[in-house]
Structure formats: C-alpha cells, structure tokens
Amino acid sequence: MGCFFSKRRKAEKESQPEDEEVQPKQYSWDQREKVDLKDYMFSGLKDVTVGRLPGKVAGQQFLIQDCENCNIYIFDHSATVTIDDCTNCVIFLGPVKGSVFFRNCRDCKCALACQQFRVRDCRKLEVFLCCATQPIIESSTNIKFSCFQWYYPELAFQFKDAGLSIFNNTWSSIHDFTPVSGERNWSLLPEDAVVQDHVPLPTTEELKAVRVSTEASRSIVPVSRGQRQKSSDESCLVVLFAGDYTVANARKLIDEMVAKGFFLVQTKEVSMKAEDAQRVFREKAPDFLPLLNKGPVIALEFNGDGAVEGCQLIVNETFRGTKIFVSESKETAPGDVDSFYNFADIQMGI
Secondary structure, three states, X not given: OOOHHHXXXXXXXXXXXXXXXXXXXXXXXXXXXXXXXXXXXXXXXXXXXXXXXXXXXXXXXXXXXXXXXXXXXXXXXXXXXXXXXXXXXXXXXXXXXXXXXXXXXXXXXXXXXXXXXXXXXXXXXXXXXXXXXXXXXXXXXXXXXXXXXXEOOOHHHHHHHOOOOOOOOOOOOOEEOOOOOOOOOEEEOOOOOOHHHHOOOOOOHHHHOOOOEOOHHHOOOOOOOOOXXXXXXXXEEEEEOOOOOHHXXXXXXXXXXXXXXXXXXXXXXXXXXXXXXXXXXXXXXXXXXXXXXXXXXXXXXEEOOOHHHHHHHHHHHHOOOOOEEEOOOOOOOOOOOOOHHHHOOOOOXX
C-alpha cells in the first residue's frame, strides 16, 4: 500500500522540466556573515598604536600575540581575549564576557574588565582590573593590581552586552597558584596611582574619536579600595533593592559618601534568597523579604569614622521614600551579622 504523500512528491518530481537546475536548500547558518579572523587579531606588531572602535568586535573572540612596544585599545565587548608573548605594551580591553588570559608577557600595562582573569608565566604587569571572579596568577612575578577606572559613552551598554555587573569586582582578591615561601608575587599599586600614567589615552585620530575619561568620579565601575588596609574600625553596609533607579541611586550614594570623606571598600550585586535575608537583615528581614522578588540587590560597604551615621543621614535626606537597608552596627569583624562579609557566601545571580 503506497503513501499518498510519497506519490505526490514523485508526481511533482516527474513534472519538473529536465533542464531546470535544482536549487540547494538554504539554511540559516548559510546566511550568516562570514567572519574574517584577521579582524579579531593583532599579531606580530611593533611600535604602533592600533585598536578597534565600538561595534567592531561585537562579542567575538580576540587574540593579541607577539606584539612589542605597542599601544592596543579594544573599545568594544568580546567573548574571550588571549594575550600571548607581548612585551612592553599598553593594552585596554572593553568588557569581556568570559576570560582574559595573559601568557608569557612582560612589562605590560593594562586596563580591562572581564568575568575571569588569569596570568601565567608573566612578569612585571600592571593591571587596572574589574573582574567578577577571583583573579588568578600562576608562575608569574611582580604583578601589580589596581581598580578599573575608565569611561566612554558606549561602555555601560558594553558591560550589559557582556553580561557583567559594574558592582561585581573582586580586583584585589588575588589567588596565586604558585606561591613562593617568603616572597609575594603580586601587590597592589599605590592608591593614588594615576591611570593615565600607566595606561595613557590613545593618540591616533581614529581612536581619539572615542570620548574617554579616566576620572574616578566618571568611571563606569565604582572605584573601590578592595583589600587595602581600612582607615577606620567603623564600616557600614548598605543594601539597595531592585527597581527602576537602583543603579543610579547606588552611584549617587557612592558620590555623596565619597564627597564626605568616606571610603568605598567593595560592592556586590547578587540575588538574595530568604535564608540570605535572615542572615543579613536579622530582625528586619520581614520588612525586606518582599523586595527580594523584584531582582538582584546592590550591596555597598563604606569605611570611615562616622560612616554609619553619615550614611543614614544621606539616605534619609536624599532617598526619602526609597527602602534602603543601612546597617546599625559599627563593627567590621567577619562575625558581625550586619557586616558586608555576610554577602561572601551569596552566589552571584544577576
């Protein structure tokens, strides 16, 4: 017994003129724009300034290798970036969704933002870093770190395209896979280090078109002190809940606190569960539990004498009507239930 559809297909085939050329099927992947790998690579360059403008990388992987005495600027977001065998180079990388991996490089100065950062077989690197996870060095020496401090108009959107939060930055929590007894393979740059003294702005006409600023007050990533020694025994934890103006409110609060002489120690953006709220907010948890369903919270830690009172005053005056948690404890010990350290075990989910 034959199949009706098979008979119909046979009839259609027989009715087709013999001299008519059969067109191959078109699939969606056949219609994709062909990628030229040379557009996503700098290799074997010497004594030049090169770069990619916003929109020219658009989330592709990028490779930088065998470059010497070069200034390299990637003003766009990437999937991953690998830097191999480079010497005496200045490198800026816009947000990288995955990893940035330096291998066998020396005497390089960099500013970059990424999900993962790793250095292997390198020496004498200076890195202004925003990294969502713990930076790792391996078989490397004299690696110096500071907080990412950079702005251009497209940068905030590139962070979103790369899936990175400007508030998740563990730039100073370095893990050394190959420590040497009695020595330290990494350190922090001086707090007053000027970014442009290490990573100068581009000088070519094409790249100068990107309106870059390295002022701390304009940096897309809040400039934090990280693991530098605190200036006071008093710290203050602030938690802002998801809403239309959460990021703007967080930035305004940071500006207000810094203007009054307090220090931003660290920041974090996380999705909190009910058990997290109980641990962090304690007796105030019932007031904040309904707000957790709206999305991730932003947590800020400030340090300085009078930080708690100063922060509460700013919140009451500037953010009246907005629900914000401000810790009442002045202790900074890891056991303090109201301290920032209670966020350490909360998984990032943004």
